[in-house]
Amino acid sequence: MRLLIVEDEKRLALSLAAGLTAEGYAVDVVHDGLEGLHRAAEGVHDLVVLDIMLPGMNGYRVCAALRAAGHDMPILMLTAKDGEYDEAEGLDTGADDYLTKPFSYVVLVARIKALLRRRGRSGGSPVLAVGDMRVDTAARRVFCGEDEVTLTSKEFSVLEQLATRAGEVVGKPEILEHVWDFAYEGDPNIVEVYISVLRRKLGAGRIQTVRGAGYRLVAAS
Numbered sequence: 630m631r632l633l634i635v636e637d638e639k640r641l642a643l644s645l646a647a648g649l650t651a652e653g654y655a656v657d658v659v660h661d662g663l664e665g666l667h668r669a670a671e672g673v674h675d676l677v678v679l680d681i682m683l684p685g686m687n688g689y690r691v692c693a694a695l696r697a698a699g700h701d702m703p704i705l706m707l708t709a710k711d712g713e714y715d716e717a718e719g720l721d722t723g724a725d726d727y728l729t730k731p732f733s734y735v736v737l738v739a740r741i742k743a744l745l746r747r748r749g750r751s752g753g754s755p756v757l758a759v760g761d762m763r764v765d766t767a768a769r770r771v772f773c774g775e776d777e778v779t780l781t782s783k784e785f786s787v788l789e790q791l792a793t794r795a796g797e798v799v800g801k802p803e804i805l806e807h808v809w810d811f812a813y814e815g816d817p818n819i820v821e822v823y824i825s826v827l828r829r830k831l832g833a834g835r836i837q838t839v840r841g842a843g844y845r846l847v848a849a850s
Contacts, residue, residue, distance in 0.1 A: 631655040632741070633674040635665030635691065636707065637683050645678070648734055649741075662686030669695055674702055676744055678737075679724070681708040689722050696723035703744035707732075725766065747793050757792040760848025762835065764792040771831075773849075778830050783808060787823045791836065791846035800843035 632649060636642035637660045646656040657674070659665050662683035669677050669691070677695075681688035692704050706724045726740050747757070747766070757764040763772045769785050771778045780788065786808040791799055801820045824844060828836050837845045 631657070631674050632676050632678065633665070633669055634658045634678045635662065635669070635683065635688070636660065636678070636680040638680075645734070645737070649738070652738060660684075662688065662691050666691045666694055669702070670698060670700065672700060672702075676703045676705065676741060678705050678707060678741070681706055692724050693722040703747075705737075705740055705744060743793055757789075757795065759792055759795045759835075759846055762792075762831065762849070764788060773831060780827075780830065784823055784826060784830075787820070788827055788831075788846075791844060795846045798839045798843045798845050803843070 632654050634642050634645055634649075634656060636645070636658070639660060642658050642660060646658050649656045657668060659668055660683075663685035665677075665679065665683065666686060668674075679688045679691060683691070686694075688706055688708070692706065695702075695704070703725045704723065705726045705728060707728050707730060709730045725744055728737060728740060757766060761774045765771070766789060769782075771780055771785065771788065787804055790804050790808060801817060804820050805817055824836055824838075832849050834850050835846060835848075837847055839845055
């Protein structure tokens with residue numbers, strides 16, 4: 630797997646590259662948005678880690694340009710910004726995931742592996758199917774049969790974690806780590822609240838509780 634890191638903080642970029650190389654990935658690094666767009670457009674990378682605040686061209690524009698040109702590799706956006714508006718803007722340009730600085734390196738690696746695993750399982754398709762439910766990770770839309778179910782950004786993110794590993798048990802700490810990041814200091818029971826909402830919107834039978842372990846997404850019975 631070959632990754633591209635587009636990050637203007639050179640120390641951070643090189644540190645990430647060293648760690649990811651040790652994980653077994655081939656890693657290219659550039660520090661400018663225009664150069665990042667040029668390298669990503671070559672189509673040789675399996676995933677792009679893309680900072681938002683870049684010289685030359687910001688990450689939003691790089692991501693939008695790649696999607697407009699038909700490039701479908703997963704894009705993980707990094708930013709020092711925070712807040713749902715900034716996250717929505719990044720995702721609206723076609724990013725697959727979003728991580729706010731400062732972040733845990735372990736979380737970054739987990740996000741990268743999840744994106745690559747999702748791409749491999751779906752053959753490059755952004756749509757995850759679980760029974761009659763379709764989760765479109767690119768458009769961030771959910772359909773149960775022919776009916777679209779409206780979810781908030783966080784509700785969708787929780788469902789996406791379950792759908793990416795449909796049929797497997799996903800623990801509460803994993804959901805917190807991926808949806809709320811490592812810096813979240815609130816009540817961990819927030820996951821249960823979102824699971825309850827998803828059951829109400831999608832149907833109670835789709836999400837099973839595995840006592841002491843987590844939750845499992847299954848096809849509706």
